[in-house]
Amino acid sequence: MNGSPPLVLVAVxxxxxxxxxxxxxxxGWHRALRGALPLLPVPALLLAFQxxxxxxxxxxxxxxxxxxxxxxxxxxxxxxxxxxxxxxGLYAVGYLGAQHVRRFCVFWGLTLSGNLGLVLAADIASxxxxxxxxxxxxxxxxxxxxxxxxxxxxxxxxxMALCGEMAMxxxxxxAASTGDSLLLKDLNVGIAGSAxxxxxxALFIVGFGVKAGxxxxxxxxxxxxxxxxxPASAVLSGTMVKAGLLGWLLTLPVGEAGxxxxxxxxxxxxxxxxxxxxVFGVRQRDPKTVLAWSSISQMGLLTVxxxxxxxxxxQVSGLLPVIGVFVLHHGLAKGCLFLAVGLVLPAHxxxxxxxxLLLALPGLSLLGVxxxxxxxxxxxxxxxxxxxxxxxxYGLLPLLLQxxxxxxxxxxxxxxxxxxxxxxRGNIRATRWLGWMLAxxxxxxxFWYLPTVTAVMSA
Amino acid sequence: MSAGALLPILALLSSLLAAVVIFALPETxxxxxxxxxxxxxxxxxxxxxxxxWGVFQGIDFSVSFTMLPGVRFMLxxxxxxxxxxxxxxLLxxxxTIYAVGYLEDSPNRSRFFGFFxxxxxxxxxxxxxxxxxxxxxxxxxxxxxxxxxxVHRGTEKALQAGRNYIIYTLGxxxxxxxxxxxxxxxxxxxxxxxxxxxxxxxxxxxGQLTLIFVVLIAGLGVKAGMFPVHGWLPQAMVAPAPVSxxxxxxxxxxxGAFGIVxxxxxxxxxxxxxxxxxxxxxxxLAAFTILYGSVRALTQIDLKRRLAFSTIxxxxxxxxxVTLFGPIGTVGGLVHLLHQGxxxxxxxxxxxxxxxxxGVHRVDExxxxxxxxxxxxxxxxxxxxxxxxxxxxxxxxxxxxxxTGALAASMEWVILVLLLSSLLxxxxxxxxVYRLWFxxxxxxWPAERRWGRLETSAWxxxxxxxxxxxxxxxxxxxxxxxxxxxxxRLIVVRMYLP
Numbered sequence: 001m002n003g004s005p006p007l008v009l010v011a012v013x014x015x016x017x018x019x020x021x022x023x024x025x026x027x028g029w030h031r032a033l034r035g036a037l038p039l040l041p042v043p044a045l046l047l048a049f050q051x052x053x054x055x056x057x058x059x060x061x062x063x064x065x066x067x068x069x070x071x072x073x074x075x076x077x078x079x080x081x082x083x084x085x086x087x088x089g090l091y092a093v094g095y096l097g098a099q100h101v102r103r104f105c106v107f108w109g110l111t112l113s114g115n116l117g118l119v120l121a122a123d124i125a126s127x128x129x130x131x132x133x134x135x136x137x138x139x140x141x142x143x144x145x146x147x148x149x150x151x152x153x154x155x156x157x158x159x160m161a162l163c164g165e166m167a168m169x170x171x172x173x174x175a176a177s178t179g180d181s182l183l184l185k186d187l188n189v190g191i192a193g194s195a196x197x198x199x200x201x202a203l204f205i206v207g208f209g210v211k212a213g214x215x216x217x218x219x220x221x222x223x224x225x226x227x228x229x230x231p232a233s234a235v236l237s238g239t240m241v242k243a244g245l246l247g248w249l250l251t252l253p254v255g256e257a258g259x260x261x262x263x264x265x266x267x268x269x270x271x272x273x274x275x276x277x278x279v280f281g282v283r284q285r286d287p288k289t290v291l292a293w294s295s296i297s298q299m300g301l302l303t304v305x306x307x308x309x310x311x312x313x314x315q316v317s318g319l320l321p322v323i324g325v326f327v328l329h330h331g332l333a334k335g336c337l338f339l340a341v342g343l344v345l346p347a348h349x350x351x352x353x354x355x356x357l358l359l360a361l362p363g364l365s366l367l368g369v370x371x372x373x374x375x376x377x378x379x380x381x382x383x384x385x386x387x388x389x390x391x392x393x394y395g396l397l398p399l400l401l402q403x404x405x406x407x408x409x410x411x412x413x414x415x416x417x418x419x420x421x422x423x424x425r426g427n428i429r430a431t432r433w434l435g436w437m438l439a440x441x442x443x444x445x446x447f448w449y450l451p452t453v454t455a456v457m458s459a
Numbered sequence: 460m461s462a463g464a465l466l467p468i469l470a471l472l473s474s475l476l477a478a479v480v481i482f483a484l485p486e487t488x489x490x491x492x493x494x495x496x497x498x499x500x501x502x503x504x505x506x507x508x509x510x511x512w513g514v515f516q517g518i519d520f521s522v523s524f525t526m527l528p529g530v531r532f533m534l535x536x537x538x539x540x541x542x543x544x545x546x547x548x549l550l551x552x553x554x555t556i557y558a559v560g561y562l563e564d565s566p567n568r569s570r571f572f573g574f575f576x577x578x579x580x581x582x583x584x585x586x587x588x589x590x591x592x593x594x595x596x597x598x599x600x601x602x603x604x605x606x607x608x609x610v611h612r613g614t615e616k617a618l619q620a621g622r623n624y625i626i627y628t629l630g631x632x633x634x635x636x637x638x639x640x641x642x643x644x645x646x647x648x649x650x651x652x653x654x655x656x657x658x659x660x661x662x663x664x665x666g667q668l669t670l671i672f673v674v675l676i677a678g679l680g681v682k683a684g685m686f687p688v689h690g691w692l693p694q695a696m697v698a699p700a701p702v703s704x705x706x707x708x709x710x711x712x713x714x715g716a717f718g719i720v721x722x723x724x725x726x727x728x729x730x731x732x733x734x735x736x737x738x739x740x741x742x743x744l745a746a747f748t749i750l751y752g753s754v755r756a757l758t759q760i761d762l763k764r765r766l767a768f769s770t771i772x773x774x775x776x777x778x779x780x781v782t783l784f785g786p787i788g789t790v791g792g793l794v795h796l797l798h799q800g801x802x803x804x805x806x807x808x809x810x811x812x813x814x815x816x817x818g819v820h821r822v823d824e825x826x827x828x829x830x831x832x833x834x835x836x837x838x839x840x841x842x843x844x845x846x847x848x849x850x851x852x853x854x855x856x857x858x859x860x861x862x863t864g865a866l867a868a869s870m871e872w873v874i875l876v877l878l879l880s881s882l883l884x885x886x887x888x889x890x891x892v893y894r895l896w897f898x899x900x901x902x903x904w905p906a907e908r909r910w911g912r913l914e915t916s917a918w919x920x921x922x923x924x925x926x927x928x929x930x931x932x933x934x935x936x937x938x939x940x941x942x943x944x945x946x947x948r949l950i951v952v953r954m955y956l957p
Contacts, residue, residue: 025833063851064859065938103896125859129850136849143897151897162885166878173859173874177866 003053010057010068010120013044018113021106033105034096037089038435040109044116045082048075049451056122063125064182070120076324076452077119077239077246080331083442084238085112091339091435092231094428100144104229107140111240118243123182124172127250131168131243135161135211138240141232142224153223160220164210171203171251188253197253201262204251212244213296214303215273222280225292225338231435233288234338237295238331245299245327248306255309255316263311264392267304271393271400274300278407287341287418291334294411298330298366301381301404308385311392315384321459322377322384324452329365329377332443336362339436340419344426359419362443363412368405373447378405380456464522466510467534467587470544471580473503474551478576486569493559496572500552503583507548511541515949521589531648532596533589538950539724542793542943543586543717546800547709551579553922554709557808558701560918561815571611575702577604578710585714590650591639591726594718598635598682601714602628608702609695620694627681627691628711635678635718642671642726651725658731665735668727672737675722683715683778684771686748692771696763700811703763707770708804716777716796723781724789724954733784742782746876748775753883760821762810765887766803769846772880773799779873780861786951788864791857793947798845798853801930805842808923809835816915817904822891827900832914836895838927843888845930848881853930856937856944 017040059066114134121127143154179190191200209217225233274297281293309319340359345352365372477499523533584597610621681688752772759765780792812835813819829836845852865873937944
C-alpha cells in the first residue's frame, strides 16, 4: 500500500539545504545565513511527520535513473536527522563567532543535504551521491577551527572516509553487476546469488563501518569530535555515524538465509566496541572525547542489532522498528550531551540546579533509567534479542547486555565529572540555551510522540 | 552538392576560413578579430548541432573524392564523429572567449588566433575523417598548427618545450604513417564505416596485422600521452593557459585517444582485435599509465604540471574503456572522452585565472585563494571532485560505467585500478582544495587591476563557470536523452548492431 509522494515537500527538503549555500555568494549576508541555520531541516521534519503511508518516487532523469522512497525504517532516520539538525542549528546560531561564518554555513547546509538525501535515496547512485556529499562536506565542519589538532583530525577523517567510500563503491559495483539492478532493495538478492557474496559483504561492512565507528575503523571518531565546533559534533555523533548503520541495513543481505556467520561477526564486533570503548573513553580529559567514545560504545549496541538482523533472517520485520527506536533514542540523547559541553552555568543558584538537572536527564536516559527514552529503547531491544534463541551468543546475551550498561555508566560518570569541573559561570547567547533546551525537550518529551515510537508502543 | 556533403565541409571551413581571415587582419584590429573568432565559433557550433541532430535521425553526411590512385579523401559524420566534433565545437567557443580575455594586451595575437583556428579546424577534420588517410592528414596538420601555440611566449623554455613537442609528435606521426602505409599495402584503402574488414582474413596475415596494430597504437599513443611516450606533455605546460586547456581537453591528447578508438573499432573491429589478443596488453598499458600519471602528479609543485600528469592518467581511462571487451566498457571509454574534456578544461581555465589574476603558478602559493577568488575556486573544487569520481559529477558516471564494463568483461582487476586511481587523484588534488579554502593567506594579493564586482575579468570568469555547470549537469542528468552517456550508448548500439 503505497501512498503518493508529496513531491514539493520532498524537493524542498533536499534542495533547501543544498542550495542555501548559494546565499554565501553575497558578502553582506552572513547574518541572514547564520539565522537561517535552524530552518533548513524544517521541510524534512514536516515530510517525516506528514506522509503516513510509505511512498516511492521515480526520478528516471536523475543520475543513472533514481528512485527515492520513505518507509518506516527511513522515517525513523529522517525524524532523527531533521530534529537534531534543527536544534543543533539553533544552537549554532548562538555558538558561531565572527570567524568564517559563511564557510561554516556552506558546509553545514551541504552536510545536512547529504544526510537527509541519503535517508530518502533508494537507488545506488543517489544514495552514494548523498553519502559522499555528507562525507566531504563534514570535513569542512571538522577542520573549521583550523588548529593543528583540527587539521590532523580532518586528515585522518578524510583518509579513512575515502578508503571506506572506495570499499563501498567496489561493493556497489560488484553487487549491482550481479543483481543487474541499481535499486538498493535488489542488492541483497544480488549479493546472495553471487559467487563473490562474501567479498561484497566484507566490502559493505568495512565501507560503512568507517562511518559507524566499527572497532578498528573508529580512529577518526575520538579525534574529530573534540575539535569540531560543538553543534557539528552533536550532529556528527547523533546522526552522521548512524548513516553507516543505515548503509548496512540497506546493503547487507538482511532477510536472506545463510548469513549467520557474518551476523555473528557483526554482533561480536558490536560488543567489542560497546565494551572496549569504555576502557579507552574513561581515561580522556575532554568531555567531548569521552562522548565520542560513548558514541562508539552505543554504536556497538546498534551494530549488535544489525548483526542480529543479519543472523536471523526471519526476524527482520521485528528488529527494524527496534533499531529505529534505538537510533532515535541515542541520537537525541547524545545530541543533548554534546550540546551541553558548550554551556555555562547561570549565576542564580536555583537556575544552576535546574541546568544540572536538565544536563543529567539525557545521561540517565542513556543508562535506561525508568521513564526515559532509554528505558523504552533498551527494553524493546532486550525483548527483541532475548526472544530469539537462534541468535549467535544467545547464552551470553544477558551478561553482555549488563556489561554494556556498566560501560555506559562508566563513560557517563566520567563525562559528568569532567563537565562538573569545567563548566564555568558566564554569559552565552539565548539561542544557544534555546537550542540545548529544545534538544532536551526532544529527547525527553517529543520522543514519545514520534511516529516510529508510537508504532512500536502500540505493537 | 547535396546538403549531406555540404555540412561536413562547412564544419571544416568555418574555422579554416576564420584562420585565413585572422591571419589577414592587421595586428591592431582586436575587436574585428574577436568578432570573427566568436562568429566562426558560433557558426560551427550551429553546424555541428544540426549535424548531430541529423546523425541522430539517421541521415548520412559524407563526402569523398580520390586524391591519388587508391587514396581517397573522405569526410563522414557518424555518431562517434559527432561525439568528438561536438566536444571540440563547444569547448572551442568557450576557449576562444577565454583566450580573448587571457591574451588581452599581449603581443602577436593575430598569429595566435590564426593558429588557434587552424588547430580547431584540424580537430574537426580528425573527428569527421572517414578513413585512415584523411585522419592522418588532419592529425599532422594538428601537430603543425599547435607548435606555434606551444612556443607562443617565445621564451627559451617555451622553445625548448616546443622542440620536444615537435620531435615527439612528428616522430609519432612518422610511425603512424608507417603503419597506415603498411596496412594500405595489405588491405587497400579502409573506410571507417565498414567494420569487420579482417574478420575472415587469412590466418597467415594475423602476425602482420598484430605488428601493424602495435605500430599504429605506438604512433597514436604519443599524442594520447601514453607511457612511455608521454614526455612532451608536462613540458608543453609553458604554453599559455587557453592553449594548455585546448591541448589537454580537446585537441592533441584527444586526437590520439580518438585515433585509438577508430583503429580498434573501425579498422580492426573489436571482435577481431580481441581474437588476436591485442586488447589485453593494451589494457595493461592503459592501466599502468593511469597509475603512473597519478603517482607522478603527486610530487609536482607547479600547478599546470600537476594537471598535465593528471591528464596522462585520465586520458588512459578512455583507452582502458576501449579495451574492455564488451559494449558497457566502450560506453565508459567514449563517455570519458567528453567528461575528461569538460573537467580538464575547467581545471586549466582555473589555473589560468590564478596565474593571470594573482600571479600564482605553484600549488604552495594558493593558500587562501578561495576567499579572494571564490567563483574560480568553487569551479576548481567541483572539477577536482569530478576527477576523483565523486557523484553526481561527470567523473562518477565514467567510473561507474567503466567499473560495470570491467565486470561484464570479467576483468575484475580493473576495479582495483579504478579505486586506486581515485585515491591517488584525491591525494594530489585535495591538498590544493585544502589550501584554497582552509589555509590562511600568507601575503596580500597583488592589487593591480579592478574588475568591478567580479573577482577577475568576465572573459576569464564565465568560461570555467559554464564548464563547471556542464560537468555537474552531465552527471546529474546522465539518464536523459542527450547526455553524453546516452549519446555514447547510441554510438555503441550502432557500433555493435550494424
